[in-house]
Amino acid sequence: MKFKVPYIDLPKQYANMETDLSSAIKAVFSSGSFILRDDVKKFEKNMANYLGCRCIIGLNSGTDSLFLAIHAQRFEPASEIITVSHTFIATIAAIKHCGLEPVLVDIGEDYNMDVNRIEEAVTNRTCGIIPVHLNGRACEMSKIMEIAKRHDLVVIEDSCQALGASYKGKKTGTFGIGCFSLHPIKTVGAPGDGGFLATDDESFAEKIRLLRDHGQKTKDEIEAFGFNSRLDNLHAAVLNIKYKYLKKWIEKRRTIASKYHQGLFSISELRLPPPPSDGEFYDVYSSYCICAERRDDLVEHLARKGIEVFVHWRKPVHLQKALGLGKFNLPRTEYVSKTVLSLPIYPEMEDSAVDVVIAAIKKFYHKK
Ligand SMILES: Cc1ncc(COP(=O)(O)O)c(C=O)c1O
Known part of the structure; x- marks a missing residue:
């Protein structure tokens, strides 16, 4: 069905930037640069500048950014992570796929995690909190970081819906480990799936870089059992055009x-x-x-x-x-x-x- 007012208008967005996109796509094809090439590096640099954080790792989806952020922590099996039920399924699935238990707390007036419900959900098995910044609005991060510090919990932010949002002048995804989606309908969307992880911790970033590429440090050196979760270079080339806007x-x-x-x-x-x-x-x-x-x-x-x-x-x-x-x-x-x-x-x-x-x-x- 064709709507008079669609929910989002990606064909119109494409028409407005067709010339730039076509030349970026042509450059990728004509140089044969498809996997982890310069456009991915450029995108990671762009996002690091924009968010004001040290390391960005381009991945194949927001879902994988959540999964890898949790997986790389090596939490004890059956440990608990506090998050919300009012989120896209990927947030909770990532916890389960790592062999951990989601503990779901209610939301407040702003649709985000009710920070007054977090502490009562903490047990001796809690290892982390995943606040979800929904609809482009930040969770109350001062309170969440304070609770996490008090109970020694890792904070993994689901910022898949909140690229560019900030709380007290600091961008979402830069308080803890930031997980972002580049799904086509996001504010900056790839022509397909994409995502990235943000962190200031160089050694954690290195772990995620290994995990996204089969654990390969070099072609001859495998440091861990990894995954295939790379942001496509073609997608990065498109994203670098959209980033300007x-x-x-x-x-x-x-x-x-x-x-x-x-x-x-x-x-x-x-x-x-x-x-x-x-x-x-x-x-x-x-x-x-x-x-x-x-x-x-x-x-x-x-x-x-x-x-x-x-x-x-x-x-x-x-x-x-x-x-x-x-x-x-x-x-x-x-x-x-x-x-x-x-x-x-x-x-x-x-x-x-x-x-x-x-x-x-x-x-x-x-x-x-
Ligand atoms: C809150 C939230 N978390 C996670 C995801 C998963 O992101 P992706 O679709 O890039 O895997 C989304 C995507 O819509 C989301 O809205």
Whole structure:
């Protein structure tokens, strides 16, 4: 189905940068540079500069960045990692794939980990915390780092939805070990899967570099049983073009968020994210996520008007029967899953399209 206002418009993004992308792609093909070549190095350097951290390791997905960050710690089997259920399944799957137990805590008003729930979840088997910076908003990192320090826990940040967001002037993914996704729908997306890990610890970075490439130090020296999780050079070449637009794209997302806020704040049936501010939280609105009364009817109404929205997520991970995580009591997570939806937001979105979305929502709630 073709929507009048799509959730995201990747063909339009491509059309706006077609010349630059075509020459970057041509350069990769004509030089035959496909695996761990200069474009990957350049991308890693770009991201290190942008985030203000020492080491970036390009990987094949955000999922692998989480998995490798945990795997490389060599935690005792069955150790526990505290995270949230209100996240994409990859966060929790990465914990399980490392033979560890996810301990799920509830979220706060901002959809992120409720920092007041962390300490009661700590046991003598807890080894780490994975805060998830959802929708482009940072978790309350001062509190999380303080708790981690007190209990000697490793902090692995799931920053897959929050490239560019910051808390008290420090970018997400640079407080602990940062895990990022470059999935096509992210703020800077590869033409396929991609991700990276951020760390200031050179020796940890070296471990991840080995693990992403079969544990090979050189072609003749294998230092560990590794994996194949390299960011493709072709993807890196595309990402280096898109990287030039990152700041501008984030500003545009913040402008759209502001417009949504102005247009919708008076509707009492909705709960909106805070408008953009330059205070403690610098939000990048990777999604513009709202809670709405009669959510499912609203989603249908918007679809009828040609507006595409997303629901992240209708059924939280701990309620997925097949996963056996049903023992957690997470009322706020469950409430959010019944009311949440994400409105279209992307840098190429015209003001008129934002107006169309606002008008359609107002009409649904009979507001002028
Ligand atoms: C919060 C979160 N964690 C992890 C991931 C996994 O990233 P990827 O799709 O690059 O593997 C995503 C991707 O959408 C995500 O949103």
